[in-house]
Amino acid sequence: MLDALVNGLFILLDPFRLAMLFAGVVIGIAVGILPGLGGLMGMALVLPFLFGMDSYAGIAMLIGIAAAVPSADTFPSVLMGIPGSSGSQATIMDGYPMARQGQAARALGAAFSASMIGGIIGALALTALVPFARPIVLAFGTPELFMLTLLGLSMIGVLAGSRPLRGILAAGAGVLIGTIGGAPVAAEYRFTYGELYLYDGISLVILALGLFALPEIVDLLARGGTIAEKRPGLGGGWLQGVRDTVRHKWLVLRHSLIGILIGFIPGMGSSIIDWLNYGYVVQTSRDRSRFGKGDVRGVIAPESANNAKEGGVLMPTLLFGVPGSSAMALFLGALLIFGIQPGPALLRDDLDLVFVIIWSLALGNIFGTLLCLLLSRPIAALTFVPFHFVAPVVIVIVVLGAFQETRHWGDLVMLFTFGLLGWTMKRIGMPRPPLLIGFILSGLAERYLWMSYNLYDWDWIWRPMVLAIFALMVVLMTGGILLKRRQRREQAAPAEE
C-alpha cells in the first residue's frame, strides 16, 4: 500500500497532470463564486473535453473542481449572504454577519484555512479507511438512512431558537414543498396540475437562491449604503481568520470527522452535512450568544466539514460504484469514460489510481485554499462598494444561475416566488433554514421510510444502528435543553448576587 501511495504522488507530479489539477481548481473557484453553480455544473462543463485525455490528468482535473468548489462558494456566502452552492448555506449564518461588521477577510481567512485542513483530513481519512470501508458502508441499510434523515430534521429544534414551533412549521412546509413532482415510491405525479415544469419537482438551487439571495439583496438595497456597516479596514484580516482556525483546532478536527462520516453515506448531500454541522456546533457550545451574529465557530465548523466530506463521498463512489453525491455521479461517469470500473476490484487492481485521486484531493484543497486566500482581500473589498452598484451584478448572476436549472421560465417564476416567501419569513421571524432542510430531506425520508417498511415491516425500528442513531438524536436534543438551562442558571446567578 505504501508503494501505491508513493507511486500515486509521482504519477500526479507529472507537469501536465499537475497543470490539469490546477486548471480544475481554477474552474472550481469560478463556478463556486457564481451563486447557483456548483461542483456538478463545473464537472459537467469539462466532461466533454475529457475524451481522449490522459486518464490521470482528466481525473485530477475533476477532483480539482470537486476540491475547490466547497472553498470558493464561501465568497458569496460570506460577502453577500447568498449561498454560493448548496454546501455553503450554513456558512451564511455567521460569515455574513461578520462581513457586515467589517470582518469579511477574517471570516474568509477562517473559512479557507478550515476548509483546507478539513480537505486534507478528508484525504487522510480516505487513505486510512480504504482497507476497512466495506463493512461500514454495508452496515447502513435503508432504516439507518431514514434515521439519519430524522437526525437532520431533529437539528431544526436546535436551530429554531426561542420559537421552535415556527421552525418546525417552516420545516413542515419544506417537506410538503418537497413532495411536489414525481412520487419516489409510486407511479404518480403530485401537485403538478399538468405543468410539465413541476414534474421533476422544485429545484433545490432555485429554492435556496430564492429563500436566501433575493431577500438579502432586497434588504441591502432597502437599507442603502454598503454591505459592511463598519469600516475598520477589512477587519482583523485573513491572518486573524487563520489564527481563529488554529485556536479552534479541535473544532476543525471534530467537524471534519463528522463531515467525512456523513459524506460516507450515499445520498447525504452537502446541504445536510452543512446544516447538521452548524446545528451541532451551536448545540454543543457553552456560549451561544454570538451564533447568528458573527461567531467565527459558526464559519469554521460547517466549512471544515464541507471540504472533509469530499473524502467521505469518494469512499462509496470508488469502493462500490455508488455515487456519494450528485457531483460524484458525474465523476463516476467520467471514470467509466476512461474505462475504469469503480468497485472493490479497483482497490485490488489499480491502487495507484486510488492514490492519485487521494493526492489530487489533498493538493486540490491546498491549491484552492491558497488561491482563495490570495483573492480574499480584493474580493472582500467589494463589501465596501455602495450596494446599488453591486446589486445589479448579483441579481443578474442569480437570475442567470437560476435559469440554468431547466432553462424554463418556470425557474424565474419560482425564484421570484421563493424570494418573496423568504423575505416575508425573514420579516416575521420565521427561520428559513428549517424550510430548506425539510425540503432537502423530504424525498429521502419518504423513500427510506417506504423501503424500510416494505423490507422489514415495523421490525426495522429494533435494528441496533437504528436504535443507536435514535439515542444520538435524544442525546443531542436533551443535551441542548440541559445546556440551555445551565446557561440560564449561570446567567441568573450573578444577577441574584
Added chain:
Amino acid sequence: MIGAPGRRGPGQRVIDSLPLAVAIALLAGALFVVWEAQGFRLGARLFPVYVGTATALLAAIEVAAQIMARLRPPATPREEEPATADFVADETERTPAFYARGLLYFGWILGLYALTALLGFFYAVPLWVLALLRLQFRAAWLPSFGLALALVGMIYALQVLLMLRWPRGLLPLPF
C-alpha cells in the same frame, strides 16, 4: 411615532398581522395538501397525508397562540433566546417605509423579468441596469454605462466559456 401603543397606522397594523396571516396560510396549505392527497395511490398518498396533518395541527396551534397573544399580551416581554436559525430583521426594518422600499425592489426585479420577456435577457440587462441606477439611485452616467456594458460583457463571456443560456424575448432579436 411608529409602533407606539395606540397610535399604529394602517401600514403598521398590516405588518403586525403578517405572522398571523402566514400561519393561517400555512394551515390552509397543509389542509389543502391532505385533502388533495386523498386522490393519490397509496404509495404516493401516505407521506403527504402524514406530514400535512402534522403541519396542519402545528399551524393550528401557532394560529391559536398568536390569537391568544393578541387578546392577552404578556405583562413583561418574553426573553428571546439568541437567534441561531436565521438573520433577524431589527426593529428599524419593521416599519411600513422599509416594507415599501423592499417591495419596490421586488418590483424592479419584476421589471427585469418584463424586459427579458420582451427583448430577451441579453438586451434587457443593460437597459434595466441603466434604468435602475439612473432612475432609482440617481447614479452618474459614467459608472451606470460602465456597469451596464461590463454586465453585457460578462453574460456574453459566460455564454461562450461556460455555455450558459439565457431567456429569449418575444421580439426576434439576435442573441
